[in-house]
Amino acid sequence: MILLRRAAALAAISGSIIACSSPAPTSTSAPRTTPSTSALEQPAATFVAGFCTAFAHYMSKTQALPEATGSDIRSTRQSLVAFFESEILATKNLLTEIKALGTPAVPDGANISSDLIQSFTTLETRIRSLPQKAASFPMSSEAAFERSFNRLFKEFGRDSKNSLVAVGQIRDDPQLLAAFNSSPECASLIAGSPVQSIPGSVVPSTPG
Secondary structure: OEEOOOHHHHHHHHHHOHHHHOOOOOOOOOOOOOOOOOOOEEOHHHHHHHHHHHHHHHHHOOOEEOOOOOOOHHHHHHHHHHHHHHHHHHHHHHHHHHHHOOEEOOOOHHHHHHHHHHHHHHHHHHHOOHHHHHHOOOOOOHHHHHHHHHHHHHHHHHHHHHHOHHHHHHHHOHHHHHHHHHOHHHHHHHHOOOOOOOOOOOOOOOOO
16 A cells, blocks of 8 residues: 655654754743733643644544556546545644634744644645546556646645645744643654655556
């Protein structure tokens, strides 16, 4: 089985969040006062733990794509459609969970929350067309199918990576960074789950 694991998303996480595992710089200035929380605000630790839980759940929704045999690209196309449909659902669920987190009680917390929501809203909007695009892949030849496949996953990878830019803001706030480094819910993201990269081709060559 070939596991399509949101390779682009995990690569972006490595560059934005996992880099946060190094200790935050020590400051000699007066300690920052923790802002009081309102009904819509959450302490930094609560917000970060909730986000890591939601994102780990999102990443776990991995579709298994059966490897095609010979020239059986029709079943592969059907699996791709199902894969992208599951991506849309997973992204919608992630958005719901992020919105439910409220706002972290840190300076600029409202913008951090808003940017996260906007980023994944944009991703959900952009990937809505992917099932239809996969369903229209040419069936005339394996080579034509593979070209379409590679093009579509390049688009998907770019959109996934762009959606995670806002995630890097966690690194920019000392309280969120400290919460991320110490949260058990974030441990799997720091460690990095095993990732199987999307192969160059999912269509085995037909024996000559």
